[in-house]
Amino acid sequence: MDMLTRRTLLTASFAAAAVLGLGLLPRMAAAQTPQQATAFVDQAGKDLIAVVNGAGATADKQAKLKQIVDKVVDVDEVGRFCLGRFWRTATPPQQQQYLDLFHQVLLKNIAGKLGDFQGVTFTIGRATPRDGGTVGVATVVTRPNVAPANVEWVVSASSGSPRIVDVIAEGTSLRLTQRSDYASFLSHNGDSVTALMDAMRKQLAQPG
Amino acid sequence: MTRLVLLGATGMMLAGVAGCATPPPASDPDAVADFNQTNDPLEPTNRVFYAVNNGIDAVLLKPVALAYTWVVPPVVRTGVHNALTNLNSPVLLANDMMQGKPRRAGDTLMRFVINSTVGVAGVFDVATGWGYPYHPSNFGETMALWGVPEGPYLFLPILGPGNPRDSSGYGVDVALDPLSWVRGAAITDANYGRYGLTLVDVRASLFDSLDKATAEALDPYATVRSLYRQHREAEIAAAKADNRATTPDWYPSKPAQ
Numbered sequence: 001m002d003m004l005t006r007r008t009l010l011t012a013s014f015a016a017a018a019v020l021g022l023g024l025l026p027r028m029a030a031a032q033t034p035q036q037a038t039a040f041v042d043q044a045g046k047d048l049i050a051v052v053n054g055a056g057a058t059a060d061k062q063a064k065l066k067q068i069v070d071k072v073v074d075v076d077e078v079g080r081f082c083l084g085r086f087w088r089t090a091t092p093p094q095q096q097q098y099l100d101l102f103h104q105v106l107l108k109n110i111a112g113k114l115g116d117f118q119g120v121t122f123t124i125g126r127a128t129p130r131d132g133g134t135v136g137v138a139t140v141v142t143r144p145n146v147a148p149a150n151v152e153w154v155v156s157a158s159s160g161s162p163r164i165v166d167v168i169a170e171g172t173s174l175r176l177t178q179r180s181d182y183a184s185f186l187s188h189n190g191d192s193v194t195a196l197m198d199a200m201r202k203q204l205a206q207p208g
Numbered sequence: 209m210t211r212l213v214l215l216g217a218t219g220m221m222l223a224g225v226a227g228c229a230t231p232p233p234a235s236d237p238d239a240v241a242d243f244n245q246t247n248d249p250l251e252p253t254n255r256v257f258y259a260v261n262n263g264i265d266a267v268l269l270k271p272v273a274l275a276y277t278w279v280v281p282p283v284v285r286t287g288v289h290n291a292l293t294n295l296n297s298p299v300l301l302a303n304d305m306m307q308g309k310p311r312r313a314g315d316t317l318m319r320f321v322i323n324s325t326v327g328v329a330g331v332f333d334v335a336t337g338w339g340y341p342y343h344p345s346n347f348g349e350t351m352a353l354w355g356v357p358e359g360p361y362l363f364l365p366i367l368g369p370g371n372p373r374d375s376s377g378y379g380v381d382v383a384l385d386p387l388s389w390v391r392g393a394a395i396t397d398a399n400y401g402r403y404g405l406t407l408v409d410v411r412a413s414l415f416d417s418l419d420k421a422t423a424e425a426l427d428p429y430a431t432v433r434s435l436y437r438q439h440r441e442a443e444i445a446a447a448k449a450d451n452r453a454t455t456p457d458w459y460p461s462k463p464a465q
Binding site for chain 1: 246416420446
């Protein structure tokens, strides 16, 4: 191979690499790599554990927990998913009210579990790409006197920054379970989103 | 145990003759899709049994399991759970083999040998630390791997959530258990004791997860249905995906494809 062709080839491959690189770069920024999702879950988990296992009054801890959940969970996205096909039929004010209630119910449920998670630790496993550009990060969550649980955290970057959109504990998806709960309630209450919201308000009014 | 199976069979027959859910009109395709996905045509009957089971649970099973967790320290409870799991190993092994999963069968066999000896009659789960972790296996799962469809959702008294495939699979698992082949009053009593203890052990393990999930649910029946299905699908998927090679690492093998 003479000098000229080799140089041409070299230039061509450089050009190809540049084109490919340019083409890929914006996509890499919009989507997320498994490494990014893993780092995000690791940090979020450490933040949560610091609050759960840390010192302080329960009320303070619950307030801190809420801050972290707001930051790391895409609550609106989860809420939309849980309403399923009824999201489309709901009016915009209903949608807003529902998301508001959903947010409060979710935070209440998480805050109520604070005591159960004393002494919790976790180890990070493999990250695997899932549907819709999300990444599932596998973890093993260990609590005192309870068998270790396989928990997968589904991370989406669609809101601009990485956020958790689902938690899959031992093969059961939390948002899928919630959606079937709402769907069943709606089908037994005349498909009325208003009735669902009333039931959610009742849940919020319950102590605990 | 035969009584339980009989009860289950009666439940299935009752479910067959009693009320069926009314499918939504064909003019509402979204509702029809929901109905089909839920796959619970016997919902009215299932809900009755769900209520019956909750009643039995509230007066009998739950108090006993609560007392068990209060009186017996966690270390002992773990030991009991391990021993019960170990006694079930022959059933697991039979199913692993029928599923054509040699590595899973190997895991189960090694667990049984190690835990029955080093683990002092199965009280200590030594095998997990030695690289032979536990996996669930039952005849419902075996049939799923053979391609048997699950059928509609069923909620049976005592047995709880299931479907024709998994609930009948439970009967086969009981028949597969060598301990149920042995005749004699003493062993029969011991077996009843074991089944009773298993029931309490399982119920106690659910305080943490299931009781909280149903307490937070608007429709606990639907939540249990969803959790059961998802859990089952995950177990079956895990069994299907476990195709580890049967040759040891040092064995000269074909290059990876």
